[in-house]
Amino acid sequence: MSSTPALAELYAEVQLFYARQMQGLDSGKLEAYADTFTEDAEFSHTPGREPARTRAGILADLEDFHKRFEDDPLRRRHWFNMIDIDPQPDGTIISVCYALVVKIRPGKAPEIAASCVVHDVLTRAGGELLNKSRRVEYDPAL
Amino acid sequence: MSSTPALAELYAEVQLFYARQMQGLDSGKLEAYADTFTEDAEFSHTPGREPARTRAGILADLEDFHKRFEDDPLRRRHWFNMIDIDPQPDGTIISVCYALVVKIRPGKAPEIAASCVVHDVLTRAGGELLNKSRRVEYDPAL
Amino acid sequence: MSSTPALAELYAEVQLFYARQMQGLDSGKLEAYADTFTEDAEFSHTPGREPARTRAGILADLEDFHKRFEDDPLRRRHWFNMIDIDPQPDGTIISVCYALVVKIRPGKAPEIAASCVVHDVLTRAGGELLNKSRRVEYDPAL
Numbered sequence: 001m002s003s004t005p006a007l008a009e010l011y012a013e014v015q016l017f018y019a020r021q022m023q024g025l026d027s028g029k030l031e032a033y034a035d036t037f038t039e040d041a042e043f044s045h046t047p048g049r050e051p052a053r054t055r056a057g058i059l060a061d062l063e064d065f066h067k068r069f070e071d072d073p074l075r076r077r078h079w080f081n082m083i084d085i086d087p088q089p090d091g092t093i094i095s096v097c098y099a100l101v102v103k104i105r106p107g108k109a110p111e112i113a114a115s116c117v118v119h120d121v122l123t124r125a126g127g128e129l130l131n132k133s134r135r136v137e138y139d140p141a142l
Numbered sequence: 143m144s145s146t147p148a149l150a151e152l153y154a155e156v157q158l159f160y161a162r163q164m165q166g167l168d169s170g171k172l173e174a175y176a177d178t179f180t181e182d183a184e185f186s187h188t189p190g191r192e193p194a195r196t197r198a199g200i201l202a203d204l205e206d207f208h209k210r211f212e213d214d215p216l217r218r219r220h221w222f223n224m225i226d227i228d229p230q231p232d233g234t235i236i237s238v239c240y241a242l243v244v245k246i247r248p249g250k251a252p253e254i255a256a257s258c259v260v261h262d263v264l265t266r267a268g269g270e271l272l273n274k275s276r277r278v279e280y281d282p283a284l
Numbered sequence: 285m286s287s288t289p290a291l292a293e294l295y296a297e298v299q300l301f302y303a304r305q306m307q308g309l310d311s312g313k314l315e316a317y318a319d320t321f322t323e324d325a326e327f328s329h330t331p332g333r334e335p336a337r338t339r340a341g342i343l344a345d346l347e348d349f350h351k352r353f354e355d356d357p358l359r360r361r362h363w364f365n366m367i368d369i370d371p372q373p374d375g376t377i378i379s380v381c382y383a384l385v386v387k388i389r390p391g392k393a394p395e396i397a398a399s400c401v402v403h404d405v406l407t408r409a410g411g412e413l414l415n416k417s418r419r420v421e422y423d424p425a426l
Contacts, residue, residue: 007414008154012292013414019368075424077382077399081221084161096165098219100244100252102384102399103226104423110384110399115244115252139246140217150296223363226303238307240361242394243388257386257394258359281388282359 001060009046010034014085015097017129022078030066037131038123077102092132095120115139156227156237159271162221172208178199179273180265186277219244234274237262257281298369298379299415306362318343319360322407323413329421345398361386364402376416377406
């Protein structure tokens, strides 16, 4: 496996990318989150909701979606783990990982609000990873 | 720590191995899961149940064990994390990690069904990691 | 990103450090846990409680804090994930990660007792990572 050192390096890079991306989202930095997508990205995060397209479209969609949390003293934490990456010949990286959405409200125990599988296509621009697409699949999908 | 680069590389490789192994199991690919063990492996996954031995024995045991899920619209997600690895002089790798079994049923919030400590001995065959043994210890073990 | 190989290596090293550190704490090895801090470290783990200072002070504080678990057949598991690291010019590493405290009691399903953000400053001594400081922030912090 001559590709192992490069794959190990990429693996850590993807983990770090997810940590920063989702810590930012959980801090309510919607614009910074939108900036982790390519200009022409597609983002499908909720079943039955039309995917958002382009970075501007993703930001608009997020701002609309997050209105539901405005009067809710809710902290959300997105946990990504069990990441499987598969580098493609064209330089993109297919990444499939598990996600838990943990919700915390004052005076209550944290609850796992959702279990998901995240299907990403990542790409590199200026040395940095970006999401070319993201599709979030909710359990149960049986 | 001259061993750090190699250890870091191995660490990512183990994480990727676990991600693929458990995503496969959670997708119901029992044969693919059995193939992540060596031919002579031993797998002890449930307290009070005799360990399964050999790859064929592990597959048979899994098929028997999974019958209980047949009429149950249940999605299971295995989360491995907090992985401690310890490469041995004989080339095997002792790996001890935490595991959560998340169960999801239609119309219900995900629940943490179990918290475990997974004790693995990993080995390399043809460049790929395989489980030489796996022992799953359920909390509480106090 | 010429720094990527070193960053990837450091990332794996931090993950391994956390795995060993918290597996040790969850096994009740308070002295070993205190030894993962520098002699002059500061550790703030509970809101409204004065931070513990120096390694000896951290150990004394932990022994006091853990008295509450003495008559409680409780197993705690600390999950650290979504780790963001930021190496500093002075050689220290700022690390911010998510943490879940999972509590398990006999005959009950595991429960998520707390969701936290851990703010660490790590440093290197004799090749090994140590906590120069740790501040645990509990959700919700809104």
